[in-house]
Amino acid sequence: MKVTLAMKPVTKGFIPIEAESIVPKNFLSGTDFSVWRGNRELRLDEAFSVSVEGSADRAEDVEVVLSGDTFRLKRVGEYMDGGKITVLGGIGMHCGNFMSGGTIEIHGNADGWLGREMAGGTIVCRGDVADYCASGYRGGRKGMKGGTVEVFGRAGDFLAESLAGGTVVVHGDAGDMTGAEMRDGTLVVHGNCSRPAANMKGGSCYVYGTARGMIPTFRKIGTVQHDGRTFIQFAGDLANRGKGNLFVKDYEYLD
Amino acid sequence: MTELLVKNACVIDPLSGINGEVMDLAIRNGKIVEEVSDAAEVVDAHRMLTMPGGVDSHTHICGTKVNFGRYMSPEDMRAGRTPRRGAMHATSGYSVPTTYGNSYRYSVMGYTTLLEGAMAPLEARHTHEEFTYTPLQDTMANTLFDGNWGIMEAIRDGDTKRVAAIIAWTLKAVKGFAIKLTNPGGTEAWQWGKNVSCIRDPVPYFEVTPAEIIRSVVEANELLHLPHSVHLHCNNLGTPGNYTCTLGSMGLIPDLNKKRQTLYATHVQYHAYGGSGWKDFCSKSEPIANFVNMRPQIVMDMGQVMFGRTTTMTADGPMEFNLYRLHHDKWSNHDVELETGSGIIPVVYRRKNLVNSIMWAIGLELALLTKSPWQCLLTTDNPNGAPFVKYPEIIALLMSKRYRDAEFATIHPDTESRVPLPAIERELDWHEIAVMTRAGQTRALGIQDLGKGHLAPGADADVAIYPFKIDEVDPSAEYQRVIDGFSQTEYTIKRGRVVARRGECLVHGSNATFWVAPKVPENYDMGKDPDFIEKFDRYYTVRMRNYPVQDEYLTRSRCIETEAEL
Amino acid sequence: MIVKDAVCPFCGCLCDDIEVEVEGNRVVAVTNACELGTTKFMGEKRLKNPILRDGNEWKDITYDDAIRYAADMLLSAERPLLYGWSGTHGEAQCVGVHMAELIHGVIDNTSSVCHGPSILAIQEVGHPGCTLGVVKNRADLVIYWGSNPIDAHPRHLSRYTRYAEGFFLENAFRDRKVIVVDVRKTETANIADEFVQIKPGGDYAVLSALRAIVQGKTDTIPRTVAGVTREQLIRVANLCKSAKFGAVYFGLGLTMTQGKYKNIRNAIELISELNRHTKFTISAMRGHYNVYGSNEVNTWMTGYPFGIDFSRGIAFYNPGETTAVDILARKECDAALIVGSDPAAHFPRKCLEHLAEIPVVQLDPYPNATTAFCNVQIPVAVTGIDAEGTAYRMDGVPIRTRRVLSTDYLSDDEVLARMYALMQEAQRS
Amino acid sequence: MSFLMITGRTVNQGVTVENKTSPEYAAETSTCFMHEFDMMELGLDDGDAIRVTGPCGDVVMRAAASLEVEMGTVFVPYGPYANHIVAAGTRSTGMPDFKSHVVEIEPTDEEPKLVHKLMEDLGGLAYDR
CATH class of the missing domain: 3.40.228.10 (Dimethylsulfoxide Reductase, domain 2)
Structure with missing residues (x-):
């Protein structure tokens, strides 16, 4: 089954639409549900031109395709556990929060908190991601616990904050405080980033480029080969009695 | 004039000596009366269990540290969110809900009177502000005196009357209800990062011992003729082997009051530990319960622990720091100048954890081994042992050996060798539960004569009607029905109005706050005492004139005047 | 007349040992306060009555009309922002929270741009x-x-x-x-x-x-x-x-x-x-005299200290998303009520550009930078000067401010309570 | 020349903050405190007008020598002038980068605008009765 949701032209400014109901599973029983623009409830077809092709009995066989100006659309794919969502353009905040299975593919950019507290499944973003990709919620508990997030563009600040499992790969640069507080899982940044793995407790963080503002409380272990490259390996964060591994191509302290 | 007639109520009202009698309750203008006119609104109770509204004599619901528990825990907040609906405002939170969340959830369980367990005098205004937003229960606050400089100095000088005078001035100024001692002396030592080890260990600089503080304050309490006794959180909370310290503290207490206990020892579960460390940690509920059985002057509450996530909060700052060192999670601490302190950390009690399993057993043992239910009241030290919404499960555990055994099978297997619980056959009955959840609290707090906690004519019409008939439920076997029944009233009536019905709160309400104003002779009025004033001005950072809580903060003020014997 | 132990409504120190000398209902001298506090007590140039922007002019209007305007504005908004709150007392902040809850709006206080x-x-x-x-x-x-x-x-x-x-x-x-x-x-x-x-x-x-x-x-x-x-x-x-x-x-x-x-x-x-x-x-080191109070009030009433979004009825908290600068810069709100702060002076310009595009009502005793972006401004009494109420010091100690002058201005909570009553009435019918 | 702009509280800003329509408030919040060597480099005397260009546009302020700032750094009291060039991005924390903006500074013949004028430039309407 393929569900196509084409966003209708926006009538009221830039007020975001919250659409946590857009999850493949929900379309098994029709399209009669709501989204919210600010404090107003809208029927799905008030916000989107909806078309459904074919049928399915399980979420795995449902693909939802979103088109139009979806960069203000929040919470798409929240709690998703199977099936596929394809976003042809950009997507708003909190896409794929708490997701445990299935695939989300975003062709444009993603706004903040992509894959927050995700437990499984796959998110691929072809463009850039804003801050807090694959992070946790306020209060500093575990961030992403499982699954995979792959970003082909750049990532903002606080990427994979409190990462507790799963794999995050960013092909471009990442921002400040990359992998802060991470405790498990794997974070890979192919470009440069700032202050990686600050206060880390566990897990592994790879920076293929330069780590700027390198945290001074990581102990240098030596060099290692990984993925056909030479990395400098650090252990830390000692400030946090951490037992994490940080691998960087090179680094600069703020001395 | 508003009238209400509750017909066909199966009433258990221990303070009035009523046990399961089917009767009508007549209510006029918020009070129980002999009879009402034919015009009265009628509620048919259909022989359902009807009791005075629940009274919680030790809970943390309002004030600085409770709010800090909320403030630091957005992850707890999102666990229990409801929107504004009818007369109900939006709520958030599970272990430390918003004030409305507390009030609605308590009301739905039939609770109509709550005592906030710990209020720092300097920050009393905050507690009273939150009371205003706890609309469906009457409230009162224990006031902290455990590290009070003036009191420790008076004790050092051997002047118990001055101790009483300082307490009188402070309670009146902050509109407090009773005296709370939390880890007496320990909270002052903690302001240097230290603690006291037990009741004979002197407080740094002040050189008085916790034993002296407890003794003097207990005597002062009786000199002031306060309705409640001293409310004590013993030294050494939570440490293996602390039961000897608890017995030592209880042993200090003479029987000084005919109407009620002389000491209320709170959350005694946390103070009934044996062993020399965590490795040989075990229950010492038996010696504690045996001791209390021989001492009518002592009443305690359980401080039951239930499994799951919660937030611990107490004025016992050093204890919270030790907990933080065990868990290495978030830790907040807040010391209060010249008075006391507090600490907060989140915890998870796990069935698979041996220490947690033993703690769970100890609370139940205390309740089951204490012969008189009037001497061991039902609490979780909300939210320390568990959020109060777990009370129905605790009631069911106390009423059903079968339920206890079923639960016991799910906890750490080594628990059996460390606790007496599996051998205890006792199952409490409905009357005993009524004592442990309202009548006992009422007598312990000394608010029976103010019309609380019973249903005799003249009493406040605070009534809880639970949706089951006691002759149709076998609590020993049907414990799930007991849990469900106590989780949600059919009707909760507060001051003669139906405030909650089947889980919905129906009115906004407004509470009454009880506080005490002991009358002291002129020469014991600390407001005019030059030494007291001078110290206040020099060492507090708030002016003495700006310290007292103004009348504006009490929407419905119930002042209890007493005549002090000074 | 000398008022002793007055409470300074400037910064989070909330000094409560101020002596204020009043003559003919004007403050003529202030003792013990610092320069910041003294100037605040001596403040003049208050707005005399509510004003309404009418095209390129300002018109005087009545309190009734101003309050009605605000209530209508908030009721018709899809995502109203209620911002400020640090420069007012707790009693007013409580009404603000009830309002945000009723109209499903976002309430944020100045702590989002301080602590x-x-x-x-x-x-x-x-x-x-x-x-x-x-x-x-x-x-x-x-x-x-x-x-x-x-x-x-x-x-x-x-x-x-x-x-x-x-x-x-x-x-x-x-x-x-x-x-x-x-x-x-x-x-x-x-x-x-x-x-x-x-x-x-x-x-x-x-x-x-x-x-x-x-x-x-x-x-x-x-x-x-x-x-x-x-x-x-x-x-x-x-x-x-x-x-x-x-x-x-x-x-x-x-x-x-x-x-x-x-x-x-x-x-x-x-x-x-x-x-x-x-x-x-x-x-x-908390800045506004009652910014900590706004955190306290919000917390006991909503569970969160600032940045609370009631759009969906329940309280949602996510600073960076539900905070004022982000919402304004992303143009995510369609009306704003400002109480006890001056965002036009303290927010980046992009936020002001959006304030210029949406209806704005402000409660403030003085004309300030935000006045320029208001459709309506309602002058109110100054807490700690001609109104009393609760404020929380930077360390969490609550103190009741004293009233040192008597004026006819309504206090923030009185104006807000009237707005709230109109909104409740409208929702019932 | 490029500088790191830090904004912050000053006593004078605090004293005038309740009276934002006053010339004193405008004067204080349009002052850019600089190291004297940096001023020499730019040929500036105390009180000279400068154009400060930030990530979101430019604004005219006046330079003032200060012993408190390091070379390469400038300090501007909180207020509408600094905010005229501060970016609104908060890195999703709610808080803009008020203390870490790179700005360009050059001398100018223009005068600083009044607060009213700044507000009107952004679509506001000044109230000056």
Whole structure:
């Protein structure tokens, strides 16, 4: 089954639409549900031109395709556990929060908190991601616990904050405080980033480029080969009695 | 004039000596009366269990540290969110809900009177502000005196009357209800990062011992003729082997009051530990319960622990720091100048954890081994042992050996060798539960004569009607029905109005706050005492004139005047 | 007439020992207050009545019309923003929360642009703190980190630290050490026993280094960290460990720089670590006199201290998304009610461009920068001057302000309560 | 020349903050405190007008020498002038980068605008009765 949701032209400014109901599973029983623009409830077809092709009995066989100006659309794919969502353009905040299975593919950019507290499944973003990709919620508990997030563009600040499992790969640069507080899982940044793995407790963080503002409380272990490259390996964060591994191509302290 | 007639109520009202009698309750203008006119609104109770509204004599619901528990825990907040609906405002939170969340959830369980367990005098205004937003229960606050400089100095000088005078001035100024001692002396030592080890260990600089503080304050309490006794959180909370310290503290207490206990020892579960460390940690509920059985002057509450996530909060700052060192999670601490302190950390009690399993057993043992239910009241030290919404499960555990055994099978297997619980056959009955959840609290707090906690004519019409008939439920076997029944009233009536019905709160309400104003002779009025004033001005950072809580903060003020014997 | 023990409604010190001399219902003299407080008490040029923007003109309107305008504006909005709240008392803040809940709006206070990051840090690791008097009476070491009390909280030093008498200090001025950590050599740095000058953006690294040194791990620390030598770091760590009671007061130097709340988290974790060795506390230098009160009120009523979004009925909290600067800059709201603050002076220009496009109502005694973006401004009494109410000091101590003048202005909570009543009525019908 | 702009509280800003329509408030919040060597480099005397260009546009302020700032850094009191060039991005924390903006500074013949004028430039309407 393929569900196509084409966003209708926006009538009221830039007020975001919250659409946590857009999850493949929900379309098994029709399209009669709501989204919210600010404090107003809208029927799905008030916000989107909806078309459904074919049928399915399980979420795995449902693909939802979103088109139009979806960069203000929040919470798409929240709690998703199977099936596929394809976003042809950009997507708003909190896409794929708490997701445990299935695939989300975003062709444009993603706004903040992509894959927050995700437990499984796959998110691929072809463009850039804003801050807090694959992070946790306020209060500093575990961030992403499982699954995979792959970003082909750049990532903002606080990427994979409190990462507790799963794999995050960013092909471009990442921002400040990359992998802060991470405790498990794997974070890979192919470009440069700032202050990686600050206060880390566990897990592994790879920076293929330069780590700027390198945290001074990581102990240098030596060099290692990984993925056909030479990395400098650090252990830390000692400030946090951490037992994490940080691998960087090179680094600069703020001395 | 508003009238209400509750017909066909199966009433258990221990303070009035009523046990399961089917009767009508007549209510006029918020009070129980002999009879009402034919015009009265009628509620048919259909022989359902009807009791005075629940009274919680030790809970943390309002004030600085409770709010800090909320403030630091957005992850707890999102666990229990409801929107504004009818007369109900939006709520958030599970272990430390918003004030409305507390009030609605308590009301739905039939609770109509709550005592906030710990209020720092300097920050009393905050507690009273939150009371205003706890609309469906009457409230009162224990006031902290455990590290009070003036009191420790008076004790050092051997002047118990001055101790009483300082307490009188402070309670009146902050509109407090009773005296709370939390880890007496320990909270002052903690302001240097230290603690006291037990009741004979002197407080740094002040050189008085916790034993002296407890003794003097207990005597002062009786000199002031306060309705409640001293409310004590013993030294050494939570440490293996602390039961000897608890017995030592209880042993200090003479029987000084005919109407009620002389000491209320709170959350005694946390103070009934044996062993020399965590490795040989075990229950010492038996010696504690045996001791209390021989001492009518002592009443305690359980401080039951239930499994799951919660937030611990107490004025016992050093204890919270030790907990933080065990868990290495978030830790907040807040010391209060010249008075006391507090600490907060989140915890998870796990069935698979041996220490947690033993703690769970100890609370139940205390309740089951204490012969008189009037001497061991039902609490979780909300939210320390568990959020109060777990009370129905605790009631069911106390009423059903079968339920206890079923639960016991799910906890750490080594628990059996460390606790007496599996051998205890006792199952409490409905009357005993009524004592442990309202009548006992009422007598312990000394608010029976103010019309609380019973249903005799003249009493406040605070009534809880639970949706089951006691002759149709076998609590020993049907414990799930007991849990469900106590989780949600059919009707909760507060001051003669139906405030909650089947889980919905129906009115906004407004509470009454009880506080005490002991009358002291002129020469014991600390407001005019030059030494007291001078110290206040020099060492507090708030002016003495700006310290007292103004009348504006009490929407419905119930002042209890007493005549002090000074 | 002289009013004694008045409470200063300027900064988070909430000094309550002010004497105000009133003659003919005007304040003519103020004793004990600092320059900031004195000017506030002596303030003039109040707006006389509500005003309405009509095209390119301002018109006077009645309170009834102004209140009706505000209620209608909020009721018809799809995502109203209720912002400010730090410059008013708790009673008004409570009405504000009820309003936000009723109309499903977003309520945020000025802490999002002052110590919001500190709150985010506290939510991650907690907060070992104390009341100001504990520091005054005990602290033999005080550290001002990224804060400049001489300019922002002028009496903090004399009431609570450097120049304050302390019960447990024989000679407080001599026995108390003061360390200042900053990127600038501020006036406060000049009165310090030790000044630690950090390169901008280097606080986090310095804090991490101190944490490691306190744990005895000095070997890995580079020779300099963000411009601070390892020797100085070790000296500072030793001063901290050998203090009997240490207190850190941090300011916006930590909250407004790179890393934001992570700086404060690191500072708090340093203090938690130091508590394994001695007694240490850490506290934020809160700005507005009642900004902490707005956090307290919001917390007991909604569960969250700021940035609360009721769009969906339940309270949702996510600073960075539900906070005023973000919402305005992203043009995500369609009406704004401003109470007790002046966002037009303190927000980046992009936020103001959106304020210019949506209806705005402000409650404020004075014409201010935000007035220019208002459709309606309603003058109110000034809390602590001609209205009384509850305010929370920077350490959480609640104090009731005193009224020193009597004017005919309505207080914030009276105006808000009337708005709320109209809104409730409209929702019922 | 490029500088790191830090904004912050000053006593004078605090004293005038309740009276934002006053010339004193405008004067204080349009002052850019600089190191004297940096001023020499730019050929500036105390009180000279400068154009400060930030990530979101430019604004005219006046330079003032200060012993408190390091070379390469400038300090501007909180207020509408600094905010005219501060970016609104908060890195999703709610808090803009008020203390870490790179700005360009050059001398100018223009005068600083009044607060009213700044507000009107952004679509506001000044109230000056």
